[in-house]
Amino acid sequence: MRVFVAGVATEVNTFSPIFIGLENFKATMYARPGEHDDRPTLTSSPLIHARRRAAAGEFELVEGTITWTDPGGLINRSTYETIRDEILGQLRAAMPVDGVALCLHGAMVAQGYDDPEGDLIARVREIVGPKAIIAGGLDPHSHLTAKRVANADILVAFKEFPHTDFVERGAEVVDLMVRTMRGEIRPRMSVFDCRMIDVFPTSRQPMRSFVDKMFAIERDDPKVLSLSLIHGFMAGDVPELGTRMLVITDGDAGYGERLAETLGREVFAMRGKSMPELVSPEVAIARARAVGRGPVVIADFWDNPGGGVAGDATVILRALIDAKVPNAALATIWDPIAVGHCMVAGEGAVVPLRFGAKSAPNCGEPLDAVVTVRRLVRDAHQTFGTMRVAMGDCAVIEVGGIEVILNCLRSQAFERTVFTAVGIDPLAKDVLVVKSTNHFHADFAKFASEIIYCQAGRPYPSDPPNNGYRKARQTIWPIVENPFAQ
Ligand SMILES: [Zn+2]
Structure with a gap:
């Protein structure tokens, strides 16, 4: 048996001014056949599992290109087509194959393509024919289109x-593909459209229990091979935006449809209840002070480069400076120009600097201050589990007693290594500000004295009824109160 693995992945916020081109993929992760190292990343983990199983003699593996870049705005049309055609050319050369595993994210949008993953999968199907097995890994912040x-x-x-x-999950993609190729199972996908869009952190209730329930059903119900809740991605203005429940059964689509509807209606019943409380910067600072022991973590919930925004908002920093909060650190503000100035000035320099809030509206104003350049780090990296996340060249500046990390490659704050990578001890700080919606929670919850979620400015289209969608359906909650009555 022969298996082909390849992938192209990012998450597109169609409201973001940060267009994505080939240079972005090349700067983040662009691994041609055989070039990917052995560390699984968020989207490439099926490749690592496929390599292990091929090495064990289960099948012959043909690697294609696997690429990923950090979330941003629309993908340049020729960039998507170039990467797609590179992968399809590799697949044609690999034929015949029995299985294809695609390393996807599922929220790409390119100029002229509302559903690039659907386009890619359909073209793969054309090449491999009806009998080969096509499996794909997705991020739940994606669009589960009918074409896919x-x-x-x-x-x-x-x-x-x-x-x-x-x-x-990468292991699951490969395992289900191999078992299907061997004829041991007959996967049938059933989807229920929850007709809603929301944000679903699973580190808190009610989603924690729902995820645990999905795992329990997978373990206990022999008809069920896999369950996925596609949360949807509200910043991607595409026709099929929305939350969907996906059930894969072993050959019983009717059973799958019933289960998908039951679970999907449970998700609909949780609408409006899954998000944490979001407070203003002023309230967040007052609460942090009231805790009295550090480090208190304030999450800049919406200015998360992981959701495609610039990640250069200054709203919370301005409030920290105005409130004279000492012993705080902030990760990160994207500003390659300011980093360049600091690199030239050198460590220890005291310089007048304009930084932040240059890329998009509703992110505050650029800050003008005399800052001290505390530390300069070339090509810094943080971690997220087994994944190494590039931050680019970084400058740590001190302004008003607050240490601020300026970076050249946009990346959300995943783990404490975002601070330690540039010489800041997060445990020694009273207040840590992180630009992240919820990925930070996995590590920071281990040592934070408190976590406060903050809404500052409006860098992200976080209010579906007022986002000004042009392509997304208008018949989903919270745009309408009861979409099932429509
Ligand atoms: Zn995601």
Whole structure:
């Protein structure tokens, strides 16, 4: 048996001004056949599992290109087509194959393509024919279009948000593909459209219990091969935006449809209840002070580069400076120009600097201050589980007693290594500000004295009724109160 593995992945916030081109993929992760190292990343973990199983003699593996870049705005059309055609050319050369595992994210949008993954999967199907098995790994912050479901056999999304289970889900993609190729199972995908869009951290109730229930059903119900809740991605203005429940049964689509509806209606009943309380910067600072012992973690919930925004908002920093909060640190503000100035000035320099809030509206104003350049680090990296996340060249500046990390590659704050990578001890700080919606929670919850979720400015389209969608359906909650009555 022969298996082909390849992938192209990012998450597109169609409202973001940060366009994505080939240079972005090349700067983040662009592994041609055989070039990917042995550390699984969020989207490439199926490759690592396929390599292990091929090495054990289960099949012959043909590697294609696997690429990923950090979330941003629309993908340049020729960039998507170039990467897609590179992968399809590799697949044609690899034929005949019995299985294809695609390392996807599922929220790409390119100029002229509302559903690039659907386009890619359909073209793969054309090449491999009806009998080969097509499996794909997805991020739950994606769009589960009918075209993808029609052309793939197996799609599996991370269950956890933070996505701490990406290695396990990659193993599941490969395992289900291999068992299907051997004729041991007959996967049938059934989907229920929950007709809603929301944000679902699984580190808190009610989603924690729902995820545990999905794991229990997978373990106990012999008809069920895999369950995935596609959360949806509200910043991607595409026709099929929304939350969907995906059930894969062993040959029983009717059973799958009933189970998908039962679970999907449970998710609909949780609408509006899954998000944490979001407070203003002023309230967040007052609460942090009241805790009295550090480190208190304040999450800049919406200015998360992991959701495609610039990640250069200054709203919380301005409030910290105005409130004279000492012994705080902030990760990160994206500002390659300011980093360049600091690199030239050198460590220890005291310089007048304009930084932050340069890329998009509703992110505060650029800050003008005399800052001290505390530390300069070339090509810094943080971690997220087994994954190494590039931050680019970084400058740590001190302004008003607050240490601020300026970076050149946009990346959300995943783990405490975002601070330690540039010489800041997060445990010694009273207040830590992180630009992240919830991925930070997996590590920071281990040592934070308190976690406060903060809404600052409006860098992200977080209010579906007022986002100004042009393509997304208007018949989903919370745009309408009861979409099932429509
Ligand atoms: Zn995600």
